[in-house]
């Protein structure tokens with residue numbers, strides 16, 4: 001039995017199937033981990049959802065920012081972005097089933113046997129792994145409870161947010177920040193405080209790339225105080241490309257932009273990496 005982690009798919013089912021052929025995926029025995037962002041931007045989001053849901057317990061999926069965007073659109077009737085880019089979801093024959101499935105996706109998966117965590121964007125440098133696990137579980141409790149979810153969404157509708165993580169936040173603000181950290185973290189301050197995406201726009205270097213040496217900001221994985229043996233697989237940072245470090249494995253190689261789809265073997269301590277080429281379906285924003 002092998003366990004493969006797969007980078008951000010964004011509807012690229014042709015590339016996923018090619019990658020599974022490349023690793024000789026055993027449909028009876030092997031397992032797949034997905035870093036999230038299965039959908040949007042690319043051509044076959046519904047087919048990817050169908051394939052991954054069909055794998056049942058063979059697949060472990062964490063929620064990406066695009067899955068959360070889909071949840072917001074399906075629950076709240078849809079932003080202009082949702083109407084323009086995600087109407088395929090609202091029109092899907094099993095839209096209610098898809099929404100339930102999306103709401104059930106964890107923000108973080110921790111596998112004690114493999115000693116490895118899976119998250120879409122990253123782990124805050126200020127939270128221990130135990131704390132991350134607890135916070136992710138709290139968020140899932142809110143998202144899967146109808147009343148708590150309505151309250152949570154209502155509280156955070158059309159608000160502006162602080163650009164930096166602060167102490168003593170209102171619980172509903174804190175949950176929103178935690179969800180954003182798990183699904184959108186890239187950069188933080190040198191002290192590891194979360195920097196709201198886009199907050200540093202216009203302050204020098206390109207915020208989509210890993211910070212330059214003279215930037216006041218850092219990539220989250222360069223600041224996190226890693227515990228011995230701690231390992232995290234993540235995606236979300238396509239412009240950084242495949243980024244393998246001793247404790248962190250960034251697998252978003254930008255498939256939908258034509259830079260290939262990546263898989264990494266999780267259960268092999270050497271963590272071999274496999275890649276297939278991809279078509280450029282869209283250009284980066």
Ligand SMILES: [Mn+2]
Nearest residue numbers: 037064065236
């Ligand atoms: Mn993402």
